[in-house]
Amino acid sequence: MKIFVKKSKKDQAQYVKKLPESIRLDIDEKTVDRKLSVRNTATAALNNLETVLRLVEGGKIKVSAKTGRPTLAAQKKLSRLLQDGDWYEKNVLSVIGHIQAFAWPVLLQGTGLAKTDGSTLKLTNRGKKALKSDFPQIIKDAWSKWQTNKFLDEFSRVDLIKGQRSTRGRTLFAGHTRRPALHEGLWGCTPGKWVSVDELIRSMNSICLNFEVARYAWKLYVEDSNYGRLNEYEDQAMIKKRYVLAYLFEYAATLGLIDVAYIHPDGALSDYHALWAWGTGDMTFLSRYDGLMYIRLNPLGAFAMEMTDVYETEPTQIRAILTVLPNHDVVVTDVVALSPADRLFLEKICEKKSPVLWTLTTRTLLEAAQNGTSIQDIKAFLKSRSAQPVPKTVTVLLDDMKKRSTGLEYAGRTHLIACKDAMLQTLVSSDATLSKLCRPAGEKHLVIMPGKEKQFITALVRLGYIVPQLREQI
Numbered sequence: 001m002k003i004f005v006k007k008s009k010k011d012q013a014q015y016v017k018k019l020p021e022s023i024r025l026d027i028d029e030k031t032v033d034r035k036l037s038v039r040n041t042a043t044a045a046l047n048n049l050e051t052v053l054r055l056v057e058g059g060k061i062k063v064s065a066k067t068g069r070p071t072l073a074a075q076k077k078l079s080r081l082l083q084d085g086d087w088y089e090k091n092v093l094s095v096i097g098h099i100q101a102f103a104w105p106v107l108l109q110g111t112g113l114a115k116t117d118g119s120t121l122k123l124t125n126r127g128k129k130a131l132k133s134d135f136p137q138i139i140k141d142a143w144s145k146w147q148t149n150k151f152l153d154e155f156s157r158v159d160l161i162k163g164q165r166s167t168r169g170r171t172l173f174a175g176h177t178r179r180p181a182l183h184e185g186l187w188g189c190t191p192g193k194w195v196s197v198d199e200l201i202r203s204m205n206s207i208c209l210n211f212e213v214a215r216y217a218w219k220l221y222v223e224d225s226n227y228g229r230l231n232e233y234e235d236q237a238m239i240k241k242r243y244v245l246a247y248l249f250e251y252a253a254t255l256g257l258i259d260v261a262y263i264h265p266d267g268a269l270s271d272y273h274a275l276w277a278w279g280t281g282d283m284t285f286l287s288r289y290d291g292l293m294y295i296r297l298n299p300l301g302a303f304a305m306e307m308t309d310v311y312e313t314e315p316t317q318i319r320a321i322l323t324v325l326p327n328h329d330v331v332v333t334d335v336v337a338l339s340p341a342d343r344l345f346l347e348k349i350c351e352k353k354s355p356v357l358w359t360l361t362t363r364t365l366l367e368a369a370q371n372g373t374s375i376q377d378i379k380a381f382l383k384s385r386s387a388q389p390v391p392k393t394v395t396v397l398l399d400d401m402k403k404r405s406t407g408l409e410y411a412g413r414t415h416l417i418a419c420k421d422a423m424l425q426t427l428v429s430s431d432a433t434l435s436k437l438c439r440p441a442g443e444k445h446l447v448i449m450p451g452k453e454k455q456f457i458t459a460l461v462r463l464g465y466i467v468p469q470l471r472e473q474i
Contacts, residue, residue: 054344058347068121111149113127158286185200192297248292252295256301328397369401375399437449437459
């Protein structure tokens with residue numbers, strides 16, 4: 001079903017005038033009658049990275065326990081929280097599927113920032129450190145790791161092309177064998193200059209940056225496995241282009257490396273029309289990425305591609321969006337400026353009273369600390385977003401929580417030994433050697449110090465006693 005309408009000449013002229021000059025000079029006339037969306041991605045990607053990490057930290061991203069792919073419910077939730085939203089509006093996403101909201105959980109897993117814990121995504125140690133690190137550097141490291149990941153083949157997301165997993169997975173070449181050519185192709189782009197996807201592909205071909213997607217293209221098909229099979233030679237260019245589009249639109253752009261200009265995929269490309277004879281006449285696009293027209297390597301991309309040594313960002317400023325009150329209440333004074341990541345952090349450290357009123361409590365602060373958020377992190381968050389200095393009463397509360405959260409330390413697992421009577425407990429616990437290896441517990445029990453089990457057994461034998469079951473437990 002087509003959902004776009006043709007523009008009048010007057011509308012076309014007004015529309016084209018709004019586009020960046022570098023696109024206006026190179027725009028294909030056949031796309032002028034379509035709404036070309038232009039998106040600068042770097043700032044949004046850096047903010048979205050924090051939002052997704054916060055969601056995973058809170059156990060709020062559900063995935064398939066088998067594949068690690070985010071559930072549809074998780075994609076919908078994430079799509080609502082992304083800065084600037086996914087590439088398309090909700091009614092379009094319901095037809096073509098999510099792009100950014102699918103990519104983020106996959107990127108985190110493919111780059112070692114998160115892993116599955118049953119059906120929930122969980123931060124790895126690297127992911128926990130990333131929340132406290134320089135986000136541009138995290139993006140750079142993630143992009144480097146993505147080039148060699150085997151977690152997901154971008155072409156698998158072109159799901160209208162079937163048969164990809166036939167012949168025990170040998171129908172396609174592995175994704176990590178193709179990415180070096182595309183990575184080098186992007187490296188050849190001039191930062192700040194728009195280039196069409198077709199021009200990028202032509203440029204790669206001209207310098208022999210070749211890659212192969214399908215080992216046996218004839219095993220792939222659209223709609224019908226008997227009549228819709230792809231041609232081994234004629235359809236290779238179509239297959240490769242879909243891979244390039246998926247790589248760029250779902251992963252490079254989601255990470256904020258390239259700015260994008262795109263239209264709705266419906267009718268954007270016509271290279272698959274030869275398949276119509278075999279029952280694909282109702283298809284108006286071959287992939288959800290068909291609408292990507294132009295890309296531009298931005299400063300974050302140049303940094304991630306190691307074309308520059310630093311990523312120049314605006315100086316960090318205090319965002320006065322909260323007011324912390326002496327009674328431990330936190331009032332949101334600028335709802336519009338409150339980012340999804342800010343809201344997720346407040347949910348973790350406070351009790352929510354209303355959309356604009358939160359309260360710091362002993363319970364919420366200790367639970368946050370229990371889940372890995374340090375009191376120092378909480379202080380830094382409140383200070384950086386408060387319109388006024390944090391009140392002394394709140395500082396005292398936080399200092400007290402720091403003492404409570406660091407006063408006890410996990411020392412390891414131990415073993416409990418039951419004695420027949422109090423006299424035997426006293427005999428063992430008062431022995432010169434054993435007293436250093438165990439502690440009395442109650443009237444008739446002993447607790448072996450963690451890591452001292454073997455020494456305890458040896459010393460106990462010297463004393464003339466044994467614990468028959470203990471050796472089986474260590």
